[in-house]
Amino acid sequence: MTRTVYLNGEYLPETEAHVSIFDRGFVMGDGVYEVTSVLQGKLLDFDGHCLRLNRSLGELGMKNPLSREAWLEIHRKLVELNGIDEGMVYLQVTRGNPGDRDFAYPPEGTPQTVVLFTQAKPGLADNPQARQGIRVISIPDLRWARRDIKTVQLLYPSMAKMEAKHRGVDDAWFTEDGFVTEGTSNNTYIVKGGKIITRPLSQDILHGITRASLLRYAAEAQMQIEERPFTIAEAQAADEAFFTSASAFVMPVIEVDGVTLGSGRPGPVATRLRELYLEESLKSAI
Template sequence: MSRTVYVNGSYLPEEKATVSIFDRGFLFADGVYEVTAVLDGKLVDFAGHVTRLERSLNELKMELPVSSDELLEIHRELIKHNKLDEGAIYLQITRGAADRDFVFPKNAKQTLILFTQAKPISAPKSGIRIVSAPDIRWGRRDIKTVQLLAPSLTKMLAKEAGKDDAWMVEDGFVTEGTSCNAYIVTKDSKIITRNLSNSILHGITRAAVLKLASELDMEIEERPFTIDEAQQAAEAFVTAATAFVNPVIEIDHVELSGGKPGPVVTRLSQLYIEESRKAAI
């Protein structure tokens, strides 16, 4: 059975969904996206994703084409149509279709699409192995745009090395993973993660996990760190909308926490999932 997807006001079977070849998302990567996790048929951190979506749109001089209430209803309808219990909903907004020109079109109608992805996301995680790679992305990583070729190339570099992902490095310091924020845990259980700036995506899961860690009276330090410092850490992990809290057990061939998830990351992961289930809408 095919999925039901949403395209510009209509719910359609995925095989009947189309977008213009002149869409600027296709021609210029002129668009933004969000991915919202679904647990027990409910949306995780939905308000945070909408807030970031509106910020990304504003940075590209676009507006949300529907109200936040309408957007919530579309998400819920897709969950219902697809009987989605666990997984994610992908949303993309582009500037719309117009004849190819680098100048923004004045009267193009924005394109809004959403679709579901059913996959297990709450199961305990055994941890990932990563390599480091140069950060070759553009300078505005704080905008969640659809121009993802650089992260895709970097992810493939990791896969070709037989690893799960890569941490990108700029000026000697880790920025983030290909689709996640990066953290290390010191031997005295301090969490270190890069401070917010244009250099990294302002992760919704990042904000929720740091809030949870703060409520647990865990020490947090927001600053850049190097691969060498990460290799000497007690533990490491990443966060993302559908990865939640995912342990990192190897960095550039150096194992952490005995090659298995450590106690701090394991606790954070369990608590984050518990709290997400309670707060999902």
């Protein structure tokens, strides 16, 4: 079935949606994006994604082209039109098409490009990997220094994911100055003595929406949380490890750079946190 997508105010079959070759998202990577998960036909953490979108746009000197209500209407309409029960809605905003390639920003008033599409992911909540756990490797973090902005510049994370695949594991964690920054598309955590340890927010990592919700739920459940950087050696010596993202929710990690963690199976803290996130986020889904 051909998907219906949204492009600059129109709902179109995906085969009829076209963006100019001069769009700055294409020639300059000059754009930001968000991904909102859908469970039971409802949007998870929608307001968090809207707030981060606004922040990312502001950090790049772009205006938010739509109101919160307009974004919500488009998301819901695409979910309905494409019959999404479990999956994701991807949105992207670029600085638009200035009519040619130039490093300088386009003139004030140049229309931005707004794109949204859905991805059906049956079994998103009941992911077998969450029951088995995944294996990661570490690689140097060579990305730019503004990782807190959710830009479309995803080449290095893609390269890292392919390196992990080449080496026969599931994903990669980035390291800088001896410490883990984050995963290729996720925030990272270890568990030691029942305490959840994760890097604090800064320009070094993406301000994860799932991260924020999970830490709030964990605090409400009286779990111990320590926000500080940790090393790969600490991860290898941890009782458990996991990562969070909008599409993976909470994903247990059972091996780091060839070293098995704990029993080699998802631990009780990560397992409970995944259950907790799904329970609580569905309560507030819209």
